[in-house]
Amino acid sequence: MGMLNSFIVKLLPLFPKPFISLFSQRYIAGETLQDAIEESKKINDLNMTITMDVLGENISELGEAGTAKNILLQVLDELHENKIQGNISVKLTQLGLKLDRSACEDNFTEILEKAKGYNNFIRIDMEDSSCTDQTIDICLKMNKRYNKVGTVVQAYLKRSENDVKMLAENGINLRICKGIYNEPAIIAFKDNEEIRENFIKLINIMFDKKIYVGIATHDSLLVEKARQLTQNLKLSPEHYEFQMLLGVSNKLCNQIADDGYDMRIYVPFGEKWYTYSIRRLKENPKMAGYIIKNLMFRN
Ligand code: FDA
Secondary structure (H helix, E strand, O other): OHHHHHHHHHHHHHOOHHHHHHHHHHHOOOOOHHHHHHHHHHHHHOOOEEEEEEOOOOOOOHHHHHHHHHHHHHHHHHHHHOOOOEEEEEOHHHHOOOOOHHHHHHHHHHHHHHHHHOOOOEEEOOOOOOOHHHHHHHHHHHHHHOOOEEEEEEOOEOOHHHHHHHHHHOOOOEEEEOOOOOOOOOOEOOOHHHHHHHHHHHHHHHHHHOOOEEEEOOOHHHHHHHHHHHHHOOOOHHHEEEEEEOOOOHHHHHHHHHOOOOEEEEEEEOOOHHHHHHHHHHHOHHHHHHHHHHHHOOO
16 A cells, blocks of 8 residues: 555645645645634634644745735734734745745845734744755744844754754754755755654754753654653753644643643645645545545445
8 A cells, every 4th residue: 555655645735735734734724714713613622722824835926925914913912812832834925935035034124023012922934945044034033122033943954953953052942843844965965764763863952951842743753752851851841742644643641731731733824735734645645545535435
């Protein structure tokens, strides 16, 4: 079935959109902000916080960046109005990074000002390696204006140890994840064991400096190792939290929250759900297996 699943994964973009939508519902809160607010309330009721993501990246004109900015401003208002325990995750390409850096910074600044008014935190998601330097630069610059701005470091990048050391030195709140983009071997570890080792190394740097870290993984082995480390170091909860994507590992996140750890769920929503869904489905070839079964055994 493994090879068949990989084959299906390659074919995924050929499936009709409504069909993909059936399988992606669990990964996305919905198309509207209202859907995302409802989902966030449910997650808060389970004693977990959220970070909201407006789907859509790598836009082709600046007008789209303005639209994305306006939605993000609205998200901040709604999180506040609805007393949601949560913040936002922002992709800089969505705000125009690749089209006009200064327009991107202006868009981000508006978001920052709004977040400041609510005393809320902003996470800058990390995109592919063509964005790493600029994302880190912008994060450092914005953090000087408002210190509740942090970013993400990917354990698969060889440069990340240096980045984490430098960012921790600057007191930047980081999310550590494995990394989702397909990067060349010259700059990225390809072996899962190496990526895991680096993940733990990066988390240790953050623990050591006592700078807040979001441990973003569904890998039960990494979760276990991180839990052991926090216990050995007697780290208190104000130094770290676990983070997972909506719909990926419900059992594991419930267990972490039930054990008393801070657990945050990444809640994507928006009209541009299709690219995100394909990415999630590609990461999970078993899901592709369900797709073929469904195709073959439909009435
Ligand atoms: P791994 O891929 O080994 O998965 C561990 C287990 O989780 C798998 O065995 C499987 O059971 C389950 N699993 C994983 N993905 C699944 C799926 N789609 N469906 C069902 N089960 C699945 N990346 C990035 O480059 N920049 C970023 O800013 C972020 N942001 C981010 C935020 C949060 C909260 C999370 C959890 C992740 C990210 N990522 C990210 C994505 C991250 O880099 C990585 O690609 C995924 O988390 C998958 O890696 P894991 O560590 O979960 O391990």
